[in-house]
Amino acid sequence: MSETPRCPNCGEELEYMEYVNLSVSWGTFDRYYEYDSDDARELECIYRCPSCGTIIANSEADAIEFFETGKLPEERKFPQRLREAMREVASLYEAHHFQPPAELTSSG
Numbered sequence: 001m002s003e004t005p006r007c008p009n010c011g012e013e014l015e016y017m018e019y020v021n022l023s024v025s026w027g028t029f030d031r032y033y034e035y036d037s038d039d040a041r042e043l044e045c046i047y048r049c050p051s052c053g054t055i056i057a058n059s060e061a062d063a064i065e066f067f068e069t070g071k072l073p074e075e076r077k078f079p080q081r082l083r084e085a086m087r088e089v090a091s092l093y094e095a096h097h098f099q100p101p102a103e104l105t106s107s108g
Contacts, residue, residue: 007049010051010052012051017048017056019046022043022044023043025037025039045060058073
């Protein structure tokens, strides 16, 4: 991809994403204050926009796909579509001089 992908929520150009890796590891800690890790297991990893914190991917493969295509992985598209629809409905309210319900104007 030649263009830098943008965050689908805030529009910021993304040269990088922050990742949060939640994992569990176990092993031994001896009387000489040394650790010996026996095993580790990744529980969850998310990749998010460094500007607004929007989660963009749930795996390294999806993060790479986003950088290469600029498109969200399929399972992440529904919340974005929902946010866009809520904004559109809120703008229709405003166009007709009505106050939109708070649920339509709150960011999420």
